[in-house]
Amino acid sequence: MNESIFILQGDIIYTKEAGKFEICENGYLVCEQGKVKGVYRTLPFTLGGIPVRDYKGKLLIPGLADLHIHAPQYSFRGLGMDMELLEWLNVNTFPEEAKYRELDYARKAYEIFTENLKKSATTRACIFATVHREATLLLMDLLEEAGLGTMVGKVNMDRNCPDYLSEGSAKNSAAETVEWIQDVEHKKYKYTRPILTPRFIPSCTDELMENLKKIQLRYSLPVQSHLSENISEIAWVKELCPQAEFYGDAYDRFGLFGADAPTVMAHCVHSDEREIERMKENKVFIAHCPESNMNVSSGIAPVRRFLEEGLHVGIGSDVAGGTTENLFTAMAHAVQASKLRWRIQDESLKPLRAEEVFYMATKGGGEFFGKVGSFEPGYEFDVVVLNDSRLKHPQYLDIQKRLERMIYFADDREVEAKYVGGRKVL
Amino acid sequence: MNESIFILQGDIIYTKEAGKFEICENGYLVCEQGKVKGVYRTLPFTLGGIPVRDYKGKLLIPGLADLHIHAPQYSFRGLGMDMELLEWLNVNTFPEEAKYRELDYARKAYEIFTENLKKSATTRACIFATVHREATLLLMDLLEEAGLGTMVGKVNMDRNCPDYLSEGSAKNSAAETVEWIQDVEHKKYKYTRPILTPRFIPSCTDELMENLKKIQLRYSLPVQSHLSENISEIAWVKELCPQAEFYGDAYDRFGLFGADAPTVMAHCVHSDEREIERMKENKVFIAHCPESNMNVSSGIAPVRRFLEEGLHVGIGSDVAGGTTENLFTAMAHAVQASKLRWRIQDESLKPLRAEEVFYMATKGGGEFFGKVGSFEPGYEFDVVVLNDSRLKHPQYLDIQKRLERMIYFADDREVEAKYVGGRKVL
Numbered sequence: 001m002n003e004s005i006f007i008l009q010g011d012i013i014y015t016k017e018a019g020k021f022e023i024c025e026n027g028y029l030v031c032e033q034g035k036v037k038g039v040y041r042t043l044p045f046t047l048g049g050i051p052v053r054d055y056k057g058k059l060l061i062p063g064l065a066d067l068h069i070h071a072p073q074y075s076f077r078g079l080g081m082d083m084e085l086l087e088w089l090n091v092n093t094f095p096e097e098a099k100y101r102e103l104d105y106a107r108k109a110y111e112i113f114t115e116n117l118k119k120s121a122t123t124r125a126c127i128f129a130t131v132h133r134e135a136t137l138l139l140m141d142l143l144e145e146a147g148l149g150t151m152v153g154k155v156n157m158d159r160n161c162p163d164y165l166s167e168g169s170a171k172n173s174a175a176e177t178v179e180w181i182q183d184v185e186h187k188k189y190k191y192t193r194p195i196l197t198p199r200f201i202p203s204c205t206d207e208l209m210e211n212l213k214k215i216q217l218r219y220s221l222p223v224q225s226h227l228s229e230n231i232s233e234i235a236w237v238k239e240l241c242p243q244a245e246f247y248g249d250a251y252d253r254f255g256l257f258g259a260d261a262p263t264v265m266a267h268c269v270h271s272d273e274r275e276i277e278r279m280k281e282n283k284v285f286i287a288h289c290p291e292s293n294m295n296v297s298s299g300i301a302p303v304r305r306f307l308e309e310g311l312h313v314g315i316g317s318d319v320a321g322g323t324t325e326n327l328f329t330a331m332a333h334a335v336q337a338s339k340l341r342w343r344i345q346d347e348s349l350k351p352l353r354a355e356e357v358f359y360m361a362t363k364g365g366g367e368f369f370g371k372v373g374s375f376e377p378g379y380e381f382d383v384v385v386l387n388d389s390r391l392k393h394p395q396y397l398d399i400q401k402r403l404e405r406m407i408y409f410a411d412d413r414e415v416e417a418k419y420v421g422g423r424k425v426l
Numbered sequence: 427m428n429e430s431i432f433i434l435q436g437d438i439i440y441t442k443e444a445g446k447f448e449i450c451e452n453g454y455l456v457c458e459q460g461k462v463k464g465v466y467r468t469l470p471f472t473l474g475g476i477p478v479r480d481y482k483g484k485l486l487i488p489g490l491a492d493l494h495i496h497a498p499q500y501s502f503r504g505l506g507m508d509m510e511l512l513e514w515l516n517v518n519t520f521p522e523e524a525k526y527r528e529l530d531y532a533r534k535a536y537e538i539f540t541e542n543l544k545k546s547a548t549t550r551a552c553i554f555a556t557v558h559r560e561a562t563l564l565l566m567d568l569l570e571e572a573g574l575g576t577m578v579g580k581v582n583m584d585r586n587c588p589d590y591l592s593e594g595s596a597k598n599s600a601a602e603t604v605e606w607i608q609d610v611e612h613k614k615y616k617y618t619r620p621i622l623t624p625r626f627i628p629s630c631t632d633e634l635m636e637n638l639k640k641i642q643l644r645y646s647l648p649v650q651s652h653l654s655e656n657i658s659e660i661a662w663v664k665e666l667c668p669q670a671e672f673y674g675d676a677y678d679r680f681g682l683f684g685a686d687a688p689t690v691m692a693h694c695v696h697s698d699e700r701e702i703e704r705m706k707e708n709k710v711f712i713a714h715c716p717e718s719n720m721n722v723s724s725g726i727a728p729v730r731r732f733l734e735e736g737l738h739v740g741i742g743s744d745v746a747g748g749t750t751e752n753l754f755t756a757m758a759h760a761v762q763a764s765k766l767r768w769r770i771q772d773e774s775l776k777p778l779r780a781e782e783v784f785y786m787a788t789k790g791g792g793e794f795f796g797k798v799g800s801f802e803p804g805y806e807f808d809v810v811v812l813n814d815s816r817l818k819h820p821q822y823l824d825i826q827k828r829l830e831r832m833i834y835f836a837d838d839r840e841v842e843a844k845y846v847g848g849r850k851v852l
Binding site for chain 2: 077078099105299300324339341343345354401405408409
């Protein structure tokens with residue numbers, strides 16, 4: 001499949017910056033060595049004779065990047081949605097995650113997760129697994145086979161979680177993590193990378209955080225975690241780390257807040273000015289998870305503020321705080337939540353527009369994976385072909401309008417083909 | 427299809443009251459003369475020999491009632507979602523509605539609308555058409571053929587709308603309405619009824635409202651309109667009707683607020699205590715339209731308060747303020763919006779639960795159509811058969827959990843069969 005050069009023809013739409021679509025109707029999108037060579041209205045003479053794959057009348061968009069999703073929670077998506085975060089973790093999440101000690105269960109569940117992620121418009125994802133080393137490797141095997149570009153984390157937890165799920169001690173948690181990383185190295189995955197994953201401050205002792213920092217430096221790993229999601233969680237962090245200036249500082253004190261490595265923090269619903277400033281300095285990526293923030297009653301993140309500050313903001317489905325891996329739905333929720341925030345909470349921050357959430361779901365989050373999420377030359381050739389003919393309409397619609405409809409309606413039925421780094425995976 | 431007695435077998439779930447599911451696993455739902463005869467764990471001896479339709483392993487739920495949807499706006503669902511209500515009406519809605527003067531366009535558009543409504547889980551709906559008499563009849567023909575139980579309104583507007591859409595004068599608007607009602611009477615529809623539809627106070631002069639009251643009494647028509655949706659709209663109504671005590675009073679002064687006829691008002695996002703009290707006195711039905719209220723930045727209605735007061739509350743998709751006719755999505759939005767309202771606006775009103783929004787989408791709104799929306803004996807036999815096998819899961823899920831998942835995920839793929847008043851329409 002990885003032919004060195006090939007061409008897709010269709011209705012091309014993407015963003016270089018938040019708030020502005022680039023559109024090429026019935027144009028040509030050229031792939032060379034897995035990268036975008038360019039977008040052309042008419043094919044240059046030098047590309048004559050190269051086979052053209054015909055997606056005429058279909059939308060060609062960059063693959064979507066999911067900056068935050070919990071694979072083991074996929075099994076209970078859409079369930080038990082009557083609790084706030086901390087209760088929800090204890091009642092729904094921890095008992096389910098404990099099941100992944102059993103590889104048979106893990107395989108059954110992770111196969112469903114991987115199959116559905118493959119059918120979606122997502123080409124890149126930052127994924128939480130569980131504390132279990134073997135099940136995490138199994139998940140990585142499945143994702144590698146699916147051909148998606150992912151970063152997967154074995155979760156670390158050594159406090160404030162049920163005994164049946166705790167790793168017991170900082171030492172054990174760190175040792176398991178090193179063993180997992182070494183196993184991953186032996187696997188020689190092409191598309192699947194490990195990412196350091198302290199669950200969140202309440203579940204990691206200082207000693208564990210210190211150990212993780214050493215591991216992070218030794219293996220040059222990126223980091224993912226949770227930040228300033230829910231009011232009761234934030235109050236708890238303050239109790240646990242009275243010395244931290246703010247929630248993010250509790251990570252930063254251990255060097256796990258973007259200073260040395262690409263870091264993505266999910267939520268940031270209640271980040272204050274100091275936290276925003278620190279994220280900017282440290283180039284932390286924010287995974288905005290609007291549906292999850294509704295479902296577990298966290299609130300609405302000030303995304304407009306993040307964009308104005310020039311922070312890196314992407315979108316996360318946050319299954320199973322969010323119900324669906326479908327990032328189009330997440331984009332719609334981002335727009336909708338921003339409108340409610342504007343109306344109810346703070347009129348100074350204008351609602352998000354389609355062109356902005358689309359940017360966040362493509363290039364905004366994609367950049368966590370390198371040059372991903374745009375069709376500018378040199379970007380990874382991550383392409384989703386959307387066939388929007390299911391959604392009938394009586395009037396003419398231009399490409400931008402067709403894309404706007406996709407944000408509200410597209411699901412796996414619209415995803416006709418998908419390329420990741422030039423490889424056709426669907 | 428309208429056999430006098432038949433039986434469905436499957437996993438039955440419904441609500442008699444808000445907040446409590448009634449469940450009968452692998453039970454029998456018996457239809458007699460188009461009405462529910464009863465739900466049985468084991469079939470009574472007297473029903474022996476009656477054919478049983480096998481929906482084992484599938485969910486049997488009451489048909490859903492959409493208390494507020496605009497058929498002509500279906501064409502631009504999911505489009506132009508960057509405006510508040512009044513701008514959105516002028517830029518998106520009115521130009522599109524004007525096209526329905528042309529019957530060819532109306533047929534093309536209304537066929538798509540009707541086809542999709544038929545495939546959905548909706549069995550009953552209150553529908554706005556446009557000001558055009560002929561196109562409204564055409565829509566009613568299509569809905570009658572689809573077998574859905576609907577109330578359809580030719581819209582009235584004689585002020586504050588573009589000339590190309592205005593009915594010109596109160597007299598003309600009233601005359602067109604009478605002619606439309608007489609046409610409807612000649613049609614002798616079985617399942618499709620006319621409903622009086624002053625668009626909203628800003629688009630109807632006092633003279634028109636007086637005329638509509640006469641028409642309402644003469645033909646014993648129910649009424650549908652909009653109420654207290656958006657802050658700028660409410661301010662405008664106050665300007666237009668300084669004598670009205672509150673928005674709803676502007677309808678009530680003309681006797682068009684439930685006093686003499688079943689009346690449904692969409693939105694009620696900003697209803698104050700006086701308006702809530704009047705709705706209670708007049709038995710006004712509220713169509714809660716959570717997605718629309720996000721999309722056009724209206725806010726979040728205090729639904730918990732309505733339920734506590736014992737008001738009639740149903741769900742409306744409000745396409746195209748809302749994007750989708752899928753009332754499962756509307757239920758999810760109702761839960762999600764209520765959580766944000768609790769978190770951000772008013773902690774005294776607890777979030778809505780699955781059992782409550784499901785009640786609203788079935789019996790709560792269904793009662794606007796009579797005994798509709800429950801499986802209690804004597805209720806209309808409106809049944810939707812949901813096949814939830816597409817949504818794979820590794821663990822056992824009980825019926826209530828399977829239904830909760832449907833709220834977040836079901837679309838037309840899950841709707842395997844549908845009965846309206848005992849007739850199988852799908």
